[in-house]
Amino acid sequence: MIIFIQTENLDLCVPSRENLNTWTKWINSAFVRKTVLSTKTPTTTDMQWDFIQSHLRSRQRILLEIHDRENQEFIGVISLSTIDYEARSAQIATISPMHKNSKNLYSVYEARVALLNYAFKDLNLNKVWGSMLYPDNESFLVNNMCLGFEVEGIIHDRYWHDDNPQMAVNYFMTKSMFTKNSYTLNNIRNELSKKNRNAKVTKLRDVIKFLKIN
Numbered sequence: 001m002i003i004f005i006q007t008e009n010l011d012l013c014v015p016s017r018e019n020l021n022t023w024t025k026w027i028n029s030a031f032v033r034k035t036v037l038s039t040k041t042p043t044t045t046d047m048q049w050d051f052i053q054s055h056l057r058s059r060q061r062i063l064l065e066i067h068d069r070e071n072q073e074f075i076g077v078i079s080l081s082t083i084d085y086e087a088r089s090a091q092i093a094t095i096s097p098m099h100k101n102s103k104n105l106y107s108v109y110e111a112r113v114a115l116l117n118y119a120f121k122d123l124n125l126n127k128v129w130g131s132m133l134y135p136d137n138e139s140f141l142v143n144n145m146c147l148g149f150e151v152e153g154i155i156h157d158r159y160w161h162d163d164n165p166q167m168a169v170n171y172f173m174t175k176s177m178f179t180k181n182s183y184t185l186n187n188i189r190n191e192l193s194k195k196n197r198n199a200k201v202t203k204l205r206d207v208i209k210f211l212k213i214n
Helices: 017-027 045-056 107-121 138-147 175-179 185-191 194-211
Strands: 003-006 010-013 062-068 074-084 089-095 127-134 150-161 164-174
Touching (some): 089 107, 107 127, 107 185, 138 194, 150 194
Antiparallel strands (some): 003 010
C-alpha cells in the first residue's frame, strides 16, 4: 500500500490490485449507477484495472483509494478529474457504497477536504466542482453544501431513466471559499449536524425552484 495523502483518520492511497475485486463490485452496483453516469454498462476486473492504469498515467486525473488508518479497511474511492491547469479547475467525485458506522460516518467528507486542500495548494487550482443527479442525491448535495460548496447551476434533462428526465445540479468551491472555513474533524461533524443540514436543504430547494424551468 502506497500512501499519497494522510488525514486524522484516513490514508488516501495509490490504487492497487489488492482491492480491485471490491472496487469492481462497487462499479457494477445499483447504488453507484444512481450517482455515477459512467457506470451504466457492466465492467470486468480487467476493464477496471485498465481504467485505473490509464488514469494513473494521465495528468488530467488523480485517483485514490480511501482507507481507514486504524485497520486499513478499504472504504471508498476519491478522484479529481478533467484537471485543467490553464483554467485551474478540476472535478471532484467520490464512491463509497459501503454501510457507514459511527466511526467512519464522515470518512467521505474528511477525504474530500483532504483532496480539496491538495488541489488548491499542491496543484495550485482555483476551482473544484462536482455534478449530481437531483433529486435522488439531494442528501449528498446538502452534505457538500455544509462543507462550503455552493450550487452553480442546473442541467435540465441531463439523464433519462424509465422514460423520465432527471436534472443534474452542478456545485463548486473556489480556493478563497475553502480558506474561509476551518476543516477539523469536529468542525466537519458540526457542519453536518441536523440543524445545519436543515438550513441547507431549504437553501438548496429554494435555488432549484428559482432555476428550474417547468
